[in-house]
Amino acid sequence: MFARAQEQPTLAMLAEQQEVKTAVGRKRARTAEEPSELPSRPTAKATRVPEGEAAAAQPPQDGKPSAKSKHRPAEASSKRPVKRLREVVEGTSSTHRDPRFDTMLGSFSDDKFKKRYSFLYDENLPDEQQELRKSLKKVKGAETQQSLKQQLKDVQRQIAEEQRRRASEKTAAEQKGQEREAVKAGKRPYFLKASERKRQALVQRFHELKSSGRLEKVMDKRRKKVAAKDHRLVPRGRRTAPT
Known part of the structure; x- marks a missing residue:
């Protein structure tokens, strides 16, 4: 009788403990399903977002989507290989001007041009002619002599053509001067x-x-x-x- 009396409270205590465990488990499940009202603290492993990206990530206050700047750098995927002939931003190209045909540099004067470069025919070509003649006397190879002779002929031809051109221009200038004098004297011009x-x-x-x-x-x-x-x-x- 005494043993049966001790056994009954023990079963009652076990049943009570089981009910407490069940109630605690239900409460924990309900707490996990409901969102937490307290703000979550940032962990030590959280990465820091730059200020520019954080500002861009925030939605606009007026509700309208913010327009992207036209000066922003172009975005491209790093997984796509870069083309060999890719398009790049070109700078302002410099304009090439030919002084012979540029009106901004003035008009062409044939007389000034010939006077400025007259040293080519008065000094350079005669000196080159003398050097070729000296070299022709020293050289013994037939091919080299033939080459020097051809160069000497070319230089002599250029000098002769320039002399004929100057003589022709001199004659034409004299004729124009005579015609001017005749017109001043009252005669009709003759061309x-x-x-x-x-x-x-x-x-x-x-x-x-x-x-x-x-x-x-x-x-x-x-x-x-x-x-x-x-x-x-x-x-x-x-x-x-x-x-």
């Missing part, structure tokens, strides 16, 4: 034709060659050139079959 100017230039060149003693050589060269041209125009003889 030479191109054929007449060419004839006068040939006459002047003839006298120059004669005075320098090169007339016969130039005339002989001219005859050979004309003969070769006439020979090309002669028809060839027809071939006949052998009998």
Whole structure:
């Protein structure tokens, strides 16, 4: 009887403890499902957001979406490979100007140009001619001599052409001066034709060659050139079959 009396309160205590555990478990489950009213504290592992990104992440106060700045850098995915020929921001390109055709630099003066660069024909080319003649005497190779002779001929040709051009311009200037004087005297102006100017230039060149003693050589060269041209125009003889 005494043992059965002790056994009954023990069962009652176990049942009470089981009910308490069940109630505590339900309360914990309900607390986990409901959101916490207290603000969560930042943990030590939380990363710090930059000020610019934090300001951009905040929504605008007036409710309108903020427009992106046009000066912002271009965004591109780091997973996409960069193209070999990619587009870059080009700066202001410099404008190239040719002083020969630029009206901002003034008009071209032929007389000033010739006076400014006259040293090329008065000093440089004569000095180069003397150097080529000295080198031609020292060199022994046939190919080198031929090359130097060709260079010497080119320099001599340039000097001769410049001398003829200056002589022609001098003659034309003298003729213009005579025409001005004639107009001042009351006469009608007379303009030479191109054929007449060419004839006068040939006459002047003839006298120059004669005075320098090169007339016969130039005339002989001219005859050979004309003969070769006439020979090309002669028809060839027809071939006949052998009998």
